[in-house]
Every structure is written in structure tokens, then in C-alpha cells.
Amino acid sequence: MIPAPAWPAGGRAAPGRAAPGGPGLRRRLESGEIAVTAEIGPPRGADPDAIRRKTAPLRGWVDAVNITDNQSAFVRLSNWAGSLLALAAGVEPVMQLTCRDRNRIALQSDLLSAAALGVPNVLLMTGDHPRFGDHPEAKPVFDIDSVQLLWTARTMRDEGRLMSGRRLDPPPQWLIGAVENPAAPPARFRAARLGKKVEAGAEFVQTQFVFDVAAFAQWMTEVRDLGLDQRCRVLAGVGPIRSLRALEHMSANVPGVHVPDEIARRLRRVPADQVADEGLRICVEIILQVLQVPGVRGIHVMAPGFEQGIPEILSQAGIRQREPAVPAALAPDGSGPAAGPSGPGSGHAH
Amino acid sequence: MNPLRDITWAARRPGGHASGAAAWPRPRQPRLAASLLYRIQRLLMPGPFYRRLAGWLEVSTRRYGIFTATEKAAKGAIFGCRMCGQCTLPVTGYACPMTCPKQLRNGPCGGVGIDGSCEVYPGMRCVWLVAYERADQQGRVADLRRLQRPIDHRLRGQSSWVNYWQGRDDGLWTEGDDLAAPGIWRPAPPATTAGGP
Numbered sequence: 001m002i003p004a005p006a007w008p009a010g011g012r013a014a015p016g017r018a019a020p021g022g023p024g025l026r027r028r029l030e031s032g033e034i035a036v037t038a039e040i041g042p043p044r045g046a047d048p049d050a051i052r053r054k055t056a057p058l059r060g061w062v063d064a065v066n067i068t069d070n071q072s073a074f075v076r077l078s079n080w081a082g083s084l085l086a087l088a089a090g091v092e093p094v095m096q097l098t099c100r101d102r103n104r105i106a107l108q109s110d111l112l113s114a115a116a117l118g119v120p121n122v123l124l125m126t127g128d129h130p131r132f133g134d135h136p137e138a139k140p141v142f143d144i145d146s147v148q149l150l151w152t153a154r155t156m157r158d159e160g161r162l163m164s165g166r167r168l169d170p171p172p173q174w175l176i177g178a179v180e181n182p183a184a185p186p187a188r189f190r191a192a193r194l195g196k197k198v199e200a201g202a203e204f205v206q207t208q209f210v211f212d213v214a215a216f217a218q219w220m221t222e223v224r225d226l227g228l229d230q231r232c233r234v235l236a237g238v239g240p241i242r243s244l245r246a247l248e249h250m251s252a253n254v255p256g257v258h259v260p261d262e263i264a265r266r267l268r269r270v271p272a273d274q275v276a277d278e279g280l281r282i283c284v285e286i287i288l289q290v291l292q293v294p295g296v297r298g299i300h301v302m303a304p305g306f307e308q309g310i311p312e313i314l315s316q317a318g319i320r321q322r323e324p325a326v327p328a329a330l331a332p333d334g335s336g337p338a339a340g341p342s343g344p345g346s347g348h349a350h
Numbered sequence: 351m352n353p354l355r356d357i358t359w360a361a362r363r364p365g366g367h368a369s370g371a372a373a374w375p376r377p378r379q380p381r382l383a384a385s386l387l388y389r390i391q392r393l394l395m396p397g398p399f400y401r402r403l404a405g406w407l408e409v410s411t412r413r414y415g416i417f418t419a420t421e422k423a424a425k426g427a428i429f430g431c432r433m434c435g436q437c438t439l440p441v442t443g444y445a446c447p448m449t450c451p452k453q454l455r456n457g458p459c460g461g462v463g464i465d466g467s468c469e470v471y472p473g474m475r476c477v478w479l480v481a482y483e484r485a486d487q488q489g490r491v492a493d494l495r496r497l498q499r500p501i502d503h504r505l506r507g508q509s510s511w512v513n514y515w516q517g518r519d520d521g522l523w524t525e526g527d528d529l530a531a532p533g534i535w536r537p538a539p540p541a542t543t544a545g546g547p
Binding site for chain 1: 374451452453454455456457458459460461462463464466469470476478479482483486491494495497498499500503
């Protein structure tokens with residue numbers, strides 16, 4: 001039996017402790033307004049304040065922040081601890097969870113734990129292989145794949161059962177997200193692959209960096225043809241390339257990312273001290289373009305090491321500040337900038 | 351300097367972990383054309399004959415061992431088979447997804463290079479890209495859309511042909527829109543409800 005798709009009705013109860021009062025990612029997506037998420041890499045170190053420092057400038061600007069799971073197979077503070085620290089800092093987390101380091105027992109356990117800790121969103125993916133991380137000698141687990149993990153999560157939530165069939169009481173509640181890379185070969189199978197993830201349980205998807213908007217739009221056409229945009233909200237992945245070194249790194253070391261020649265040329269043409277500005281401009285242009293593509297419901301901003309610059313990018317793209325997802329009262333000592341809510345519930349790009 | 355690193359540095363030498371170990375899966379181009387393999391598959395369809403053969407093999411450890419070793423040699427040479435014991439080749443364009451370094455059963459990861467190279471072994475072609483092209487050429491892309499259930503690691507080393515003829519891998523992947531709970535595939539008894547209580 002296929003449980004009813006989560007989206008069309010929009011009547012699903014919000015997860016218990018998540019996002020009291022604020023819109024939250026789920027409600028933003030249900031509202032049909034532009035949703036904005038941003039990526040936060042947890043620290044390499046035991047600094048409990050690092051997540052707060054990175055998320056503070058984003059409060060009021062994004063609906064949720066992705067807390068990565070040892071991204072690129074480099075060891076960092078864990079995804080669930082980072083998510084908890086984000087909640088404490090007053091920002092709703094999307095907990096990324098990869099199949100790289102955990103077998104099916106650990107994955108299901110972590111999913112339950114996330115729900116019990118009040119993490120309202122999970123993003124389930126295969127994960128980068130350890131070979132290019134800081135422990136290439138590690139054993140890659142990959143017990144199940146991303147589609148199977150999505151399927152498992154959906155079964156845990158909607159049927160209240162583990163893979164083993166054992167009952168969960170009470171079942172966990174989270175919004176289930178997936179990732180896709182529209183630019184990676186085989187281009188003609190990428191929409192179908194998202195289809196598999198949607199069938200398995202994905203309710204929203206964040207894409208890898210979009211640099212080739214035409215290719216992305218073509219993928220979205222296929223996504224719409226398959227009716228997937230009605231069952232799964234699409235957030236386009238964007239981010240600035242702020243230096244020529246970042247450009248090289250992006251092309252050479254980030255799996256599945258290809259920067260088209262046209263963008264590389266634009267970055268190389270300007271004087272060295274203006275590359276960062278040009279990269280920002282390109283990013284803003286891409287945001288404006290992807291938001292014009294029918295079926296796109298928001299953006300996911302990836303700017304590692306430049307989180308403080310995300311509000312500037314958003315405002316240049318005409319995306320205004322919105323209500324913080326979690327009231328500031330939840331943040332211990334209420335630190336972080338006063339998130340001046342301008343235009344409550346708005347956030348449309350112009 | 352770092353005692354932990356001193357233990358592991360040897361594995362980082364070129365030719366060590368990077369290219370020497372046969373233990374980790376690597377993408378593999380099948381040696382036979384998909385069209386031929388789909389024809390061969392029709393000859394191997396489960397039926398009374400093969401069921402009896404499978405039963406006859408299974409009653410003797412020696413017979414089963416010889417047969418399984420033959421299967422391993424043949425499928426190893428053609429597909430880079432790693433003997434997962436639950437073969438999915440008929441619905442993956444006869445390219446083996448267990449040779450994917452991440453052992454993905456449901457399609458390519460997002461790390462495939464623009465030139466079609468594997469994320470983990472950049473000099474090699476993504477096995478799922480190969481699977482897609484072979485399936486596409488044979489009009490079998492719909493096969494790739496099926497959801498593959500998680501594999502049962504207890505079956506490693508078993509003969510997947512015997513399991514196939516005995517009907518034990520029914521339900522390894524979904525048919526059409528039938529999305530049951532993703533219970534693990536239980537080899538016996540076949541009537542076990544996936545994910546049921």
C-alpha cells in the first residue's frame with residue numbers, strides 16, 4: 001500500500017516540539033512561499049559555540065539550516081549534536097544522514113534519536129566515499145543506499161515499523177528530504193531517480209549546486225512531466241564561488257559538480273580583488289533564474305566558510321527577512337542578532 | 351609524530367590502498383553484450399527443470415560448492431561479480447551494481463563526473479552509467495525505476511542462480527507501484543511477508 005502523499009492535503013500535524021510559533025521549513029513549504037535553507041558544517045573540534053556563531057547571522061533569513069554529516073568524509077562534530085546545537089541557537093535544523101558510516105541498525109537508531117530530540121527535518125543521502133576524506137583507510141559501510149534509507153524512514157514514520165517489521169511506539173515524526181544532482185550523468189535518468197526517491201518517501205529535495213541553469217530547467221521539465229513537483233518540493237542548490245582557488249576546488253574536488261566554462265571565464269576576467277564580488281553576482285543571478293523555473297519552491301544556499309554573507313546574497317536576490325523558525329526565547333541567553341521580522345510570512349523573490 | 355598515523359601511513363602510498371586492494375568494489379564494464387545476456391536469461395528462467403537441478407545441487411555440499419565456484423568464476427570474469435547471492439543483473443542492464451564502490455542498488459550517486467567517471471575511481475566509468483546505457487539500448491530503462499530492497503548480507507557467497515531457481519529472490523525489487531514496507535528479503539520460506547510482524 002502506498003501511504004497518501006504528504007503534500008497535497010497539507011493537513012499533517014507539525015512535529016511535536018519543532019518550531020513552535022515560527023513557520024518552520026514544513027509550513028513554509030506548505031504555504032507555497034519561497035523556502036530558503038542554508039548549509040552549516042559543524043566544527044572540527046569540540047567548540048559548543050561554533051554552530052551558534054555560524055547560524056546567528058542566518059536567523060530570520062532562512063527557514064532551516066542543514067547540519068552536515070561529516071561532509072566530504074572529513075571528521076567533524078556529529079550531525080545530531082550539531083542539530084541540537086542549532087535548535088538551542090534558535091534555528092531549525094535539517095539533519096543530514098548518510099549511509100557511509102552506519103549500517104541499518106545505526107541508521108534507524110539515529111533516525112529515532114533525531115525525532116526524540118525534536119529534530120524536525122532529516123535529509124537522507126548516500127554520502128561521499130571515505131577515499132578522499134581525512135581517513136581514506138576507513139571501512140566504507142554503505143549497508144543500504146539512499147533510496148532504501150528514504151524508504152526505511154517513511155516506513156518508520158507512516159507505518160510505525162522498523163525494517164525488521166518491529167513496531168515503533170510512538171513512531172518518529174520528521175519531514176523527509178533527499179538530494180539529487182541534476183547535472184550529473186546520465187542526464188536522462190536523473191528525474192527518474194528523483195522519482196524513485198519520491199516513491200520511497202522524499203517530501204522535499206535539495207539539489208547539488210546549480211551552475212548550468214538551462215540543464216537544470218530541462219531536468220525540472222522532466223520532474224514536472226513525472227508529476228514529482230506535486231509530491232516533492234524542489235529546492236535548487238546555489239552558492240557563490242568567491243575565489244579562483246574555490247573555482248578550481250569546486251571543479252576538481254567536489255564530486256558531481258561541474259562549473260560551466262562561461263562562469264569560469266567570467267570569474268577569470270575580473271581583477272583578482274573583484275572575483276568575490278563577481279562570484280556573488282553570479283550566485284544572485286542564478287537564484288533569480290532558478291526561481292523562475294516552474295516547480296521550484298525555494299533555494300538551498302551552500303557557502304562553506306561564508307555563512308555570514310548569506311543574508312547579503314538573499315537580500316540582493318530580493319528575498320526578505322522572515323520570522324525566525326524558532327522563537328528567540330528558546331535560545332539560551334537569547335544571543336544572536338535581533339531577527340527583525342520584516343514582512344511576516346513573506347519571503348518572495350522579486 | 352602521530353602514532354595512529356604511523357600505523358596507517360603505509361596504506362597511503364601510491365599503489366597501496368589506492369590501486370592494490372582487490373577487496374573494495376570497483377566499477378566494472380561487463381564483458382558481454384546486454385542483448386546476448388538477455389537472450390541467455392530466457393534460457394535460464396526458473397521452471398521445473400531448474401528447480402529440480404537447484405534442489406539436486408543443494409542436497410550435496412560438494413556439488414553445491416563446485417557449482418557455486420563455477421558461477422563465481424563465470425560471473426566474476428564477465429561482470430566482476432562479488433557473490434552477493436541475490437543477483438539483480440536482469441534489471442540493471444546486466445551491469446553489476448555491487449561493483450559500484452558504494453554498492454548502490456538503486457541507481458547512480460550524485461558524484462558521477464561530467465565525463466561519466468566514477469566519483470571514487472575517477473579513471474573508471476560509473477557502472478550505473480554503463481547500466482543505464484545498456485538498459486536504454488535494449489529498451490529496458492523501466493527496469494531501473496524499480497525500487498531495490500536492501501540486500502541480505504547473510505547470503506554472501508551463496509549461489510544466486512540456485513536462489514533464483516528456488517524462487518527465493520522474488521521480491522528483491524518492487525514490481526510496478528507495489529511499495530510494501532522495505533523489509534529485508536528473507537530467503538526462506540518464500541511466503542514470509544516483507545516487513546510483516
